[in-house]
Amino acid sequence: MAAARKAAYCVSFLMWILADFTAESLENVALEGIASQSSTAYLGVASRAVDGNRDPEYSHESCTHTVGGPNPWWSLLLPVVYRVTTVGITNRNVASERINNAEILIGNSLENNGNNNPRCAVISSIPSGGTKTFNCTGMTGRMLTIKISTSFGILTMCELEVYGELAAPSPSFSAVVMGRRVAVVQKKLCWSDALLYCREHYWDLLSVRNEQEQRGLEEVLRNTTFLTNDPSVSSRHVWLGLRRRLMGSSWFWMSGASMSYIYWKEQHIWQVTSPCGGVDADDSFYWSNFPCGDHLYFVCLKEFEENGSRVEFYSFTRQ
Known part of the structure; x- marks a missing residue:
């Protein structure tokens, strides 16, 4: 019984640590990455999503925009491997439904623009002009991809933030x-x-x-x-x-x-x-x-x- 109580305590303590390990205590490492996307429309280049500006108004030149078509994606290559705790995404203040059902993928594979990496979360929706945070529970990788699997879609974001810590390589x-x-x-x-x-x-x-x-x-x-x-x-x-x-x-x-x-x-x-x-x-x-x-x-x-x-x-x- 004592061993069982100790194990339960360890699990609950670990869950408390994970819950308390918030994005506010970590650095937004997305600003150091190289962004790309499946296509670009209306000058909405991929790097706008990692410019440090959450402004949701497209005319202010801080949001991305792909061409309408099948399976649009946006990818971020980080300089090194991170253990990702949370990902924050800021949506546009109009056409907010475009990001619905997009997937967040994290891993080390660069094949297919990161589309083969494991999934952190599915974005059911993000309010117009709002920011939503997704818990990735320490997934490890240097490639983060947002993709929409659809016959026709447009992927647009105003900011993407990645909070995590360096995966611990050897000295x-x-x-x-x-x-x-x-x-x-x-x-x-x-x-x-x-x-x-x-x-x-x-x-x-x-x-x-x-x-x-x-x-x-x-x-x-x-x-x-x-x-x-x-x-x-x-x-x-x-x-x-x-x-x-x-x-x-x-x-x-x-x-x-x-x-x-x-x-x-x-x-x-x-x-x-x-x-x-x-x-x-x-x-x-x-x-x-x-x-x-x-x-x-x-x-x-x-x-x-x-x-x-x-x-x-x-x-x-x-x-």
Whole structure:
């Protein structure tokens, strides 16, 4: 009986914590994201929904508007993965019924503009010019999508707010390399798990596209204290997003970036069996291949890049 009472108390205490963990105590992270939508009409661009202005009057240029058609959607790509507590949506003061039955989706899949992600809530209705808050109970993701499944619809909003906290990734050293935000992650993983970790918490394993970015990466690695203070041999090797085609000799970046610049340690690197690549974090900083199963530190690119098309990757060994 005592154990049952204790369990009931833990559940009720947890529910109290969730109820008290209100949006007011968290930051609106939507302002940091990149908005897009299925189409645009009457200059109602997607970014208007994350301009920090709840004004419901369309003529004041703070509301979005899609073209009328089947299955309209609006998506927000956040800079990193968040644990989303609530989502607030402000409706227009006219034609308020247009948002009825829209779905709020949250997850990490970027496929189909986030339309394949799990559902947080269905918007039955929002009063004209009003703001309604939806509880997402800590769903984790960096892509939020509003979609209406209908043969003909128009999606319009005047503000969307996302309240949550950073999903807790491993400690990392953050820096900027030629305008690109990167994180050297203080966690040793095999290449495939490192790739999936970057895609879950940030954007991708880092690609190096030119000599300036290579020199910037070298400077970052020299200043990463957990690398320089780690006495193990593996600390001198760091995973990048380098991959060799299994049925060929060519290498490519998983981010889809061009391989026009190379900095290999070996001239004929493809002749070595391992198809996974990284950088020697010593004075040379040459690229090299390492056994894919080696557990190494790795470098993530933290933000979405418009140029390039990421290579899909699936791991059947990840725990």
